[in-house]
Amino acid sequence: MKKGPIKFAPPKGKIYQTPEGMILWGGVLLAVVLMAMITWFAVTDPPKAGNLLLAFLAHIFGGRAAGIGLCFMAGFNFGWTLLYNFYLEILIVCLAYSVFILSMSNHIKFKWVMTVSIAMKNKAEKHKNKIEKYGWLGLFFFVMLPLPVTGPVTGSIMGYLLNIHVGRNFSAVFLGTFAAILSWVVFFDFLEQHVHVIQYVIMAIVFIVLLSHLKTIKRWICKHKKT
Numbered sequence: 043m044k045k046g047p048i049k050f051a052p053p054k055g056k057i058y059q060t061p062e063g064m065i066l067w068g069g070v071l072l073a074v075v076l077m078a079m080i081t082w083f084a085v086t087d088p089p090k091a092g093n094l095l096l097a098f099l100a101h102i103f104g105g106r107a108a109g110i111g112l113c114f115m116a117g118f119n120f121g122w123t124l125l126y127n128f129y130l131e132i133l134i135v136c137l138a139y140s141v142f143i144l145s146m147s148n149h150i151k152f153k154w155v156m157t158v159s160i161a162m163k164n165k166a167e168k169h170k171n172k173i174e175k176y177g178w179l180g181l182f183f184f185v186m187l188p189l190p191v192t193g194p195v196t197g198s199i200m201g202y203l204l205n206i207h208v209g210r211n212f213s214a215v216f217l218g219t220f221a222a223i224l225s226w227v228v229f230f231d232f233l234e235q236h237v238h239v240i241q242y243v244i245m246a247i248v249f250i251v252l253l254s255h256l257k258t259i260k261r262w263i264c265k266h267k268k269t
Contacts, residue, residue, distance in 0.1 A: 061208045062143045069136030076133060090116070094126070101130045106193070106219075110226045114234060124227045131194050131219045135212075138162070138195045143202065166200040174204055178214045181206065185218030186225075194219045 076098070083091035093116035100109035106127060113123040142162055173180030181204075185197035194215045201211030 062140045065136050065208075066140035066144070069133055069140060072129070072133040072136060076129075093118075097127065098130055101127070101134055106131065106223060107226050110223065111230060114230045120227060120231055123230075124223060127223050127227075128220055131223065132216065135194045135198050135215060135219075139198045139202070142199055162195065162199055163203070166196050166203055170200045170203050173200070177204075178206070178210055181211070181214040182218040182221075185215050186221045 080091050080094050080098075083094060093112060097109040097112045097116075100106075100112055109130065110123060110127050113126065118126070146163070173184050176183075181197055181201050184200070185194050197215045197218065198211060201215065202208075206214075
């Protein structure tokens with residue numbers, strides 16, 4: 043782990059030659075592939091397209107468990123659920139991580155993006171001291187644990203704030219994410235095989251995720267009404 047000041051400013055005019063620029067392009071490519079896939083299923087299998095979109099929205103609002111649960115409720119198999127939800131997390135991390143750094147370095151100047159980026163930075167800084175002494179392993183377990191404050195986006199930003207090299211940062215974040223998703227998929231698969239109330243369990247998780255973000259959504263609406 044490198045010590046020293048955090049550098050938020052890639053050279054202007056060369057942004058797409060930086061790791062952040064390449065990660066942004068990767069996230070955009072993954073998003074285009076996702077939109078193409080959902081569009082294809084919208085034509086060939088509309089219910090499946092709707093379920094894929096709902097799972098994506100669940101991940102955006104911080105609910106990987108909710109996204110996985112929705113896939114099981116839609117009848118997706120074990121492998122498809124695992125790979126699709128992992129794909130979504132990679133996409134979201136790539137976009138959020140790169141946009142965060144580019145907004146902090148004033149390459150992206152939209153007010154709402156800056157507001158979200160500052161909120162992500164503050165959230166990551168609250169927890170970075172807890173894992174700093176453990177380095178890569180601490181970041182891995184932070185992302186893997188199924189707690190409301192954890193998650194791959196917060197983990198990747200925390201890794202950046204700790205000056206962990208982008209390769210090591212992303213390896214810890216993505217391996218931790220895969221382990222977390224695999225654990226949830228195994229859990230839901232077990233419930234589906236042995237418990238008849240799995241739909242109620244999944245609905246409860248989705249409700250809890252929405253409820254946990256209700257205050258944030260209200261604050262965001264009120265702030266925009268004032269402006």
